[in-house]
Amino acid sequence: MANPLDTDAGSELFSNYEAELKLIQADLNQKLDTLPTLTSEERKSALRTASRALDEAKELLDQLALEKSNIPSSTRAKANARYRNAQSDVDELSRRLKSLANDQSDRKALFGDRYTDEPGGDVQLEQRQQLLSGTERLGRSSQRLQESQRIALETESIGAGTLADLHQQRAVIENTHRNLQQSEGYVDRSVKTLRGMARRMATNRIITIAIITVLVLLIIGVIYSKFK
Secondary structure, eight states: OOOGGGGSTTOHHHHHHHHHHHHHHHHHHHHHHHGGGSOHHHHHHHHHHHHHHHHHHHHHHHHHHHHGGGSOTTTHHHHHHHHHHHHHHHHHHHHHHHHHOOSHHHHHHHHGGGOOSSHHHHHHHHHHHHHHHHHHHHHHHHHHHHHHHHHHHHHHHHHHHHHHHHHHHHHHHHHHHHHHHHHHHHHHHHHHHHHHHHHHHHHHHHHHHHHHHHHHHHHHHHHHHHOO
Protein backbone atom coordinates (compact mmCIF):
# COMPACT_ATOMS: atom_id res chain seq x y z
CA MET A 1 0.00 0.00 0.00
CA ALA A 2 1.37 3.43 -0.94
CA ASN A 3 2.26 5.74 1.90
CA PRO A 4 -0.18 8.69 2.14
CA LEU A 5 2.75 11.06 2.40
CA ASP A 6 3.90 10.13 -1.10
CA THR A 7 0.84 11.78 -2.63
CA ASP A 8 1.57 15.18 -1.04
CA ALA A 9 3.37 17.96 -2.85
CA GLY A 10 7.09 18.25 -2.05
CA SER A 11 7.40 14.69 -0.66
CA GLU A 12 8.75 12.88 -3.73
CA LEU A 13 12.44 13.47 -2.97
CA PHE A 14 11.88 12.72 0.72
CA SER A 15 10.34 9.36 -0.16
CA ASN A 16 13.13 8.60 -2.66
CA TYR A 17 15.85 9.37 -0.11
CA GLU A 18 14.02 7.34 2.53
CA ALA A 19 13.75 4.32 0.21
CA GLU A 20 17.44 4.58 -0.67
CA LEU A 21 18.33 4.85 3.01
CA LYS A 22 16.35 1.70 3.83
CA LEU A 23 18.25 -0.21 1.15
CA ILE A 24 21.58 0.93 2.58
CA GLN A 25 20.45 0.06 6.11
CA ALA A 26 19.44 -3.44 5.04
CA ASP A 27 22.78 -3.94 3.27
CA LEU A 28 24.70 -2.57 6.26
CA ASN A 29 22.80 -4.81 8.69
CA GLN A 30 23.69 -7.81 6.57
CA LYS A 31 27.36 -6.83 6.54
CA LEU A 32 27.43 -6.34 10.31
CA ASP A 33 25.70 -9.68 10.88
CA THR A 34 28.38 -11.51 8.88
CA LEU A 35 31.38 -9.70 10.45
CA PRO A 36 31.89 -12.14 13.37
CA THR A 37 32.20 -15.07 10.95
CA LEU A 38 34.85 -13.50 8.71
CA THR A 39 38.58 -14.04 8.74
CA SER A 40 41.00 -11.23 9.54
CA GLU A 41 41.48 -9.88 6.02
CA GLU A 42 37.84 -10.35 5.08
CA ARG A 43 36.85 -8.63 8.30
CA LYS A 44 39.04 -5.62 7.54
CA SER A 45 37.57 -5.26 4.06
CA ALA A 46 34.04 -5.65 5.40
CA LEU A 47 34.67 -3.02 8.09
CA ARG A 48 35.88 -0.50 5.52
CA THR A 49 32.86 -1.22 3.30
CA ALA A 50 30.51 -0.93 6.28
CA SER A 51 32.09 2.39 7.29
CA ARG A 52 31.52 3.82 3.81
CA ALA A 53 27.95 2.56 3.82
CA LEU A 54 27.37 4.20 7.23
CA ASP A 55 28.73 7.50 5.90
CA GLU A 56 26.34 7.30 2.97
CA ALA A 57 23.46 6.51 5.34
CA LYS A 58 24.32 9.59 7.41
CA GLU A 59 24.44 11.67 4.27
CA LEU A 60 20.99 10.45 3.24
CA LEU A 61 19.77 11.25 6.73
CA ASP A 62 20.98 14.82 6.25
CA GLN A 63 19.12 14.96 2.94
CA LEU A 64 15.95 13.77 4.68
CA ALA A 65 16.34 16.56 7.23
CA LEU A 66 16.53 19.10 4.40
CA GLU A 67 13.70 17.70 2.34
CA LYS A 68 11.19 17.35 5.17
CA SER A 69 11.16 21.14 5.50
CA ASN A 70 9.70 21.29 1.96
CA ILE A 71 6.72 19.12 2.91
CA PRO A 72 3.44 20.96 3.65
CA SER A 73 2.85 21.58 7.34
CA SER A 74 -0.36 19.53 7.23
CA THR A 75 1.65 16.31 6.69
CA ARG A 76 5.03 17.34 8.07
CA ALA A 77 4.35 15.59 11.39
CA LYS A 78 4.35 12.23 9.58
CA ALA A 79 7.61 13.11 7.87
CA ASN A 80 9.17 14.12 11.20
CA ALA A 81 8.17 10.79 12.73
CA ARG A 82 9.65 8.89 9.79
CA TYR A 83 12.83 10.97 10.01
CA ARG A 84 13.22 10.23 13.74
CA ASN A 85 12.80 6.51 13.08
CA ALA A 86 15.43 6.65 10.35
CA GLN A 87 17.79 8.62 12.61
CA SER A 88 17.35 6.08 15.40
CA ASP A 89 18.12 3.22 12.99
CA VAL A 90 21.29 4.94 11.71
CA ASP A 91 22.48 5.66 15.27
CA GLU A 92 21.95 2.02 16.16
CA LEU A 93 23.98 0.92 13.12
CA SER A 94 26.74 3.33 14.09
CA ARG A 95 26.87 1.87 17.63
CA ARG A 96 26.97 -1.66 16.24
CA LEU A 97 29.84 -0.83 13.92
CA LYS A 98 31.84 0.80 16.73
CA SER A 99 31.25 -2.16 19.03
CA LEU A 100 32.40 -4.62 16.36
CA ALA A 101 35.55 -2.57 15.65
CA ASN A 102 36.83 -3.12 19.19
CA ASP A 103 40.49 -3.97 18.66
CA GLN A 104 43.49 -2.32 17.02
CA SER A 105 43.37 -4.38 13.85
CA ASP A 106 39.72 -3.50 13.32
CA ARG A 107 40.38 0.17 13.94
CA LYS A 108 43.24 0.05 11.48
CA ALA A 109 40.87 -1.53 8.96
CA LEU A 110 38.52 1.41 9.46
CA PHE A 111 41.16 4.15 9.30
CA GLY A 112 43.69 2.56 6.94
CA ASP A 113 47.49 2.51 7.20
CA ARG A 114 47.48 5.92 8.91
CA TYR A 115 46.19 4.37 12.13
CA THR A 116 48.62 4.75 15.06
CA ASP A 117 48.57 3.88 18.73
CA GLU A 118 49.85 7.32 19.75
CA PRO A 119 47.11 9.36 21.48
CA GLY A 120 47.86 12.58 19.62
CA GLY A 121 48.15 10.81 16.29
CA ASP A 122 44.90 9.01 16.94
CA VAL A 123 43.07 12.32 17.37
CA GLN A 124 44.68 13.77 14.26
CA LEU A 125 43.88 10.60 12.35
CA GLU A 126 40.26 10.81 13.39
CA GLN A 127 40.12 14.45 12.31
CA ARG A 128 41.65 13.61 8.94
CA GLN A 129 39.24 10.72 8.55
CA GLN A 130 36.31 13.00 9.35
CA LEU A 131 37.59 15.56 6.84
CA LEU A 132 37.92 12.94 4.11
CA SER A 133 34.52 11.54 4.97
CA GLY A 134 33.03 15.03 4.88
CA THR A 135 34.60 15.64 1.47
CA GLU A 136 33.15 12.42 0.10
CA ARG A 137 29.74 13.24 1.56
CA LEU A 138 29.94 16.73 0.06
CA GLY A 139 30.61 15.21 -3.35
CA ARG A 140 27.68 12.86 -3.04
CA SER A 141 25.50 15.73 -1.78
CA SER A 142 26.47 17.74 -4.86
CA GLN A 143 25.40 14.83 -7.05
CA ARG A 144 22.07 14.61 -5.27
CA LEU A 145 21.58 18.35 -5.55
CA GLN A 146 22.22 18.07 -9.27
CA GLU A 147 19.68 15.27 -9.42
CA SER A 148 17.20 17.42 -7.49
CA GLN A 149 17.83 20.28 -9.91
CA ARG A 150 17.26 17.92 -12.85
CA ILE A 151 13.96 16.76 -11.37
CA ALA A 152 12.95 20.39 -10.73
CA LEU A 153 13.75 21.29 -14.35
CA GLU A 154 11.80 18.29 -15.61
CA THR A 155 8.88 19.29 -13.39
CA GLU A 156 9.08 22.85 -14.72
CA SER A 157 9.13 21.53 -18.29
CA ILE A 158 6.10 19.33 -17.61
CA GLY A 159 4.33 22.30 -16.01
CA ALA A 160 5.08 24.49 -19.04
CA GLY A 161 3.75 21.78 -21.36
CA THR A 162 0.63 21.44 -19.23
CA LEU A 163 0.06 25.21 -19.36
CA ALA A 164 0.48 25.16 -23.13
CA ASP A 165 -2.03 22.32 -23.40
CA LEU A 166 -4.47 24.19 -21.15
CA HIS A 167 -4.07 27.34 -23.27
CA GLN A 168 -4.77 25.34 -26.41
CA GLN A 169 -7.79 23.68 -24.80
CA ARG A 170 -9.06 27.09 -23.69
CA ALA A 171 -8.80 28.35 -27.27
CA VAL A 172 -10.74 25.29 -28.48
CA ILE A 173 -13.41 25.84 -25.81
CA GLU A 174 -13.73 29.53 -26.70
CA ASN A 175 -14.02 28.65 -30.39
CA THR A 176 -16.64 26.02 -29.57
CA HIS A 177 -18.51 28.60 -27.47
CA ARG A 178 -18.52 31.06 -30.40
CA ASN A 179 -19.76 28.32 -32.73
CA LEU A 180 -22.54 27.49 -30.28
CA GLN A 181 -23.55 31.13 -30.10
CA GLN A 182 -23.65 31.29 -33.90
CA SER A 183 -25.66 28.08 -33.99
CA GLU A 184 -28.11 29.53 -31.47
CA GLY A 185 -28.50 32.58 -33.73
CA TYR A 186 -29.18 30.33 -36.70
CA VAL A 187 -31.72 28.35 -34.68
CA ASP A 188 -33.46 31.56 -33.56
CA ARG A 189 -33.71 32.81 -37.14
CA SER A 190 -34.95 29.41 -38.27
CA VAL A 191 -37.63 29.41 -35.57
CA LYS A 192 -38.74 32.91 -36.59
CA THR A 193 -38.87 31.84 -40.25
CA LEU A 194 -40.92 28.75 -39.42
CA ARG A 195 -43.32 30.83 -37.32
CA GLY A 196 -43.74 33.29 -40.22
CA MET A 197 -44.39 30.43 -42.58
CA ALA A 198 -46.94 28.96 -40.17
CA ARG A 199 -48.74 32.31 -39.95
CA ARG A 200 -48.79 32.64 -43.73
CA MET A 201 -50.08 29.09 -44.08
CA ALA A 202 -52.87 29.82 -41.58
CA THR A 203 -53.77 33.00 -43.44
CA ASN A 204 -53.80 31.20 -46.80
CA ARG A 205 -55.98 28.49 -45.31
CA ILE A 206 -58.51 31.05 -44.05
CA ILE A 207 -58.55 32.79 -47.45
CA THR A 208 -59.02 29.45 -49.22
CA ILE A 209 -61.92 28.50 -46.94
CA ALA A 210 -63.51 31.92 -47.50
CA ILE A 211 -63.23 31.56 -51.30
CA ILE A 212 -64.70 28.06 -51.22
CA THR A 213 -67.55 29.29 -49.02
CA VAL A 214 -68.35 32.17 -51.41
CA LEU A 215 -68.25 29.79 -54.38
CA VAL A 216 -70.58 27.37 -52.66
CA LEU A 217 -72.98 30.18 -51.83
CA LEU A 218 -72.89 31.42 -55.43
CA ILE A 219 -73.59 27.94 -56.75
CA ILE A 220 -76.48 27.52 -54.35
CA GLY A 221 -77.84 30.94 -55.44
CA VAL A 222 -77.61 30.03 -59.10
CA ILE A 223 -79.37 26.72 -58.59
CA TYR A 224 -82.06 28.34 -56.50
CA SER A 225 -82.69 31.00 -59.16
CA LYS A 226 -83.16 28.34 -61.87
CA PHE A 227 -85.78 26.34 -60.00
CA LYS A 228 -87.66 29.33 -58.59
